[in-house]
Amino acid sequence: MAKLLQTLFDGVAVGSLYALIALGYTMVYGILQFINFAHSDIFMTGAWIAFVIAKAAGWAGGDTPIWASLVTLLGSMIFCGLLGFVIERLAYRPLRGAPRLNVLITAIGVSLFLENTGQLEVLFGTQPQRMPTLLSSEPLFRIGGVGLPLVDVVVVLVAVGLMLLLQWLVFSTRLGRAMRAVSFSIPVASLMGVNVDRVVSFTFVVGSALAAAAGFLYAMKYPGLNQPAHSTWILLGLKCFVAAVVGGIGNVRGAMLGGLLIGCVEMFGAAYLSTSLRDVYVFSILILVLLFKPTGLLGKATVEKV
Amino acid sequence: MALLTVKQLDVHYGAIHALKGLSLTVEAGQIVTLIGSNGAGKTTTLKTISSLLRPTSGDILFDGQSIVGRPTHELVRLGIAHAPEGRGIFANLTVDENLEMGAYVRRDKVGIAADRERALTLFPRLRERLTQSAGTLSGGEQQMLAIGRALLARPRLLLLDEPSLGLAPQVVRTIFDIIRDINASGTTILLVEQNAHMALGVAHFGYVLEVGQIVMADRAETLAKSDEVRKAYLGVG
DSSP states (O other): OHHHHHHHHHHHHHHHHHHHHHHHHHHHHHHHOSOOTTHHHHHHHHHHHHHHHHHHHTOOSTTOOHHHHHHHHHHHHHHHHHHHHHHIIIIIGGGTTSOHHHHHHHHHHHHHHHHHHHTSTTTTOSSOEEOOOOSOOSEEEEETTEEEEHHHHHHHHHHHHHHHHHHHHHHHSHHHHHHHHHHHOHHHHHHTTOOHHHHHHHHHHHHHHHHHHHHHHHHHHSOEEOOTTOHHHHHHHHHHHHHHHHHOTTOHHHHHHHHHHHHHHHHHHHHHTOGGGHHHHHHHHHHHHHHHOTTOSSOOSSSSOO | OEEEEEEEEEEEETTEEEEEEEEEEEETTOEEEEEOOTTSSHHHHHHHHTTSSOOSEEEEEETTEEOTTOOHHHHHHHTEEEEOTTOOOOTTSBHHHHHHHHTTTOOOHHHHHHHHHHHHHHOHHHHHTTTSBGGGSOHHHHHHHHHHHHHTTOOSEEEEEOTTTTOOHHHHHHHHHHHHHHHHTTOEEEEEESOHHHHHHHOSEEEEEETTEEEEEEEHHHHHHSHHHHHHTSOOO
């Protein structure tokens, strides 16, 4: 029973991180129909910027006030939001209307660029680092004999909070309506007076800020940060992309569902079957979904994108 | 006074010369129709006016001011609304959200509510389906939504692309009655149609387009009586 609960907590915590990142893939795909391969590097940058902020402020240890985490989180989100804006502006916007393959290759280029400039000594360097402890990993309370540390609670609360915020943004605001309109048809949205470039910029800013939040939370939960060009980041990004596809690419709610599903499957597989095969479970889910429901769990042929 | 003047417009799709020195004028307060067969360049003309396509040469004046090269989304603010061909409604949004998109550039809540009410009065069918996803509407209802949505921009000039396309004769008549009503309340309309009979029936003035060129221009009732038009577009004689 304790093991079951523990695994469930882990699955939900990791799954909500995956969901946050999957949202960025799915929103960009929904609007521009291309896979932003640089998204996993935004996530990496988010984690590293959190490290830089916490290090520079000299925060460490269990006595750090809670606002320190908030500052680190917001700092990382703002930085990556701007980074996403600049990337779209410089790399993707000039290719609007170009064949999709060109944009895809550019995305891979941006990804390599971020990984390798990240390794510069003046930036993050080539060595793994340890994220300072901002949140206590002592159990906050116990449920069914399982201790729930503050870190896990914060991870889930922040992730769920941000997803609710996004849900509200996309489905209940004027801007969200414009995003959905653009995702359906760029020319028709512009006939309504929507400035499409601005909506696209906004989408990149939001998606990147969510990835940064995921990066911060990931660094809180797993403080051993690999160097920027390490393959773990790519693999994590890939899993989140799988989450987006499993949920139905282009579908906001699908990305959330896909993230949680992938996170839980991975954690349960690792706990009950074999740890070394954890990545296999994730990709098996992908294969199963693609075989039986190629549009993803919540995907409808072309409807309900963003 | 001319609300819209198109002067010597040339448009190319790659090597294809789609519009060849096309000129037309839409007088304020009128319904002007552009008729012609499939591929004559009717939709291209509207898309160029809306800046979805860029002309290779020529000029477009709206209210005396050149609008060539201005981004599409700014034209709505100037007062041009375009209900595109194939209806172009947002199938992933509800009917109500589609109407709200029509008023995207407006901030006057009271005016928007009044125009929404007016659109729903013109098209009572839409009122019954407000919360439904627009993709579930029938073809005629989608066309009504596209026109109603364009009205929510409170345009001075309404561009209508093939409102009769694929609709049953009964529905076409309803839609054309409403087009006349919209015009009677002061909106100038440029109507592109294959259904020459219906279009010339509501329009004040008409142009006949053949492979990218205007071949005839006259008062609508004169065109409807002319032998060439009767033969080629009205299936008479």
